[in-house]
Amino acid sequence: MTIKIASVDSVILYFDQIISEEVLERVQSTYIILKELNGVIDIIPSYCSILIQYDLCIYDYRSIQEAITKRLSTHQSTTIAKQNKLIRIPTLYEEGLDLERVAQCNHLTIEEVIRLHTQTIYRVYAIGFIVGFAFLASVNEKIATPRLSTPRAKVPKGSVAIADRQTAIYPQDSAGGWNIIGHTAFDAFEQFSIGDSVQFVRV
Amino acid sequence: MGFEVLNGGIFTTVQDLGRFGSMHLGVTQSGVMDEYAYGWSQKLLDNQNCNALEIMAGLKLKATSPTHMSLCGADLEFKRNGISQPMWQTHRVQRGDILSFDKRVSGQRAYLAVKEGFDVPNKYGSYATTLKEGIGSKLQKGDFLPFASYDENRMTCRVKQTYIPDYQKSVILRIVLSYQEEYFSQKEQEKFFSSSYEITLESDRMGYRLKGAPITPTKAGIISEAIAFGSVQIPKDGQPIVLLKERQTIGGYPKIGTVLPIDCFKLAQAAIGSSVKFEAIEIVEAQEKMKSIYSIFT
DSSP, X not given: OEEEEEETTEEEEEOOSSOOHHHHHHXXXXXXXXXXXXXXXXXXXXXXXXXXXXXXXXXXXXXXXHHHHHHHHHOOOTTHHHHOOEEEEEEEGGGOTTHHHHHHHTXXXXXXXXXXXXXXXXXXXXXXXXXXXXXXXXXXXXGOBOOOSSOEEEEOTTEEEEXXXXXXXXXXXXXXXXXXXXXXXXXXXXXXXXXXXXXXXEO | OXXXXXXXXXXXXXXXXXXXXXXXXXXXXXXXXXXXXXXXXXXXXXXSSOOEEEEOSOEEEEESSOXXXXXXXXXXXXXXXXXXXXXXXXXXXXXXXXXXXXOOSEXXXXXXXXXXXXXXXXXXXXXXXXXXXXXXXXXXXXXXXXXXXXXXXXXXXXXXXXXXXXXXXXXXXXXXXOTTGXXXXXXXXXXXXXXXXXXXXXXXXXXXXXXXXXXXXXXXXXXXXXOOTTEEEOOTTOOOEEEOTTOOSEEOXXXXXXXXXXHHHHHTTSOTTOEEEEEEXXXXXXXXXHHHHHXXXX
């Protein structure tokens, strides 16, 4: 891990710049340790980085880096497993507008697509784009499907969708280019935290 | 007790310093585009970071009870009962007064604060309006902005002339090289710092899109990461975007660095078509500059 200046009052922690479960675990444990650091205004983890905005009245660009390094060396993240939630998403696949296309694209039956999508336990790699939108990975290669060439002007809230090897749930009506394969009534998007496990359950 | 909105104007919203501690949920920070002018609006009234109106001309209000208010920022031809009044000072408001902001003379955004702020809903610890998140809305005719009546005698307070900015047609943006600076070769950096960019029409509270010499990074994309205030993102067309208060929380375009907040505030007061130049600044000096600005208000 390296620490780099991001702005006048923020630094960014970089981990290996690859999307992998191993890196995710390190991001998650580092995030859990550092979010309690005094003088942190915002802390935003993503796939393989963590941005930390700090209070300029407490730190300068050097002392924040020392504080981060010190806290990481004195705190062991033994409690992470307990914080790692498994969130189940009841999903109605019959309502997926693109379900048939995803099946055709990958030379599978609809039943196989549903089976492969519900089989994997996904992890939250990042949250953003819109409030509560969690990027979940990794989707089985057999059902990975590229984004629509023309995004839809409106994807309804609760749509369960796939883009390449990622899957997600739209937390509100929004424009979007992901392939919609189902719908959920799940509405607790603020629960998602980086590293959480998520499984889709057919209803 | 409050203001009746007779005309909501182009884009008037309630703002404060913004929403902090929720970016990890995808919630943008939002808040006032010009913290400097807003800061003075608070200091003049002895307010502690209360909410204020961010006004972009066309607004017309009627007071239904007395208060003290302050006005700082852009010159929007402010009139009380049809008579021009100065900016950067407090004004006593009487019941029945009509306040109007007819057109932009200089600057883009003015801040109107009342003693102790407006009594409007708070979400995630802030009053900042963010339309794309469905938090608050822009003011419209018929809206009512409640505030506590304030009728004590109070001296008129003014901002000293030396602290009042002169909104220019050209802006220098000092930038701390950071993030993916190594994706920008010596040659591309020279081009970036020697070129003039123009502020385009596609500039808003989310970010200011600039037009000029295209900059080419060695890689077109990165794995999405969080975006700090003032980040200069270089998308595929090579035209820089300065990301401001309503920026997306994470994104996948390379960033050459971040603009000093005080210069972002100046940018927020610059009109479409104004010219912008970038200048590098070292972190030590950047932090000193920002601390001296913040010390005015604390």
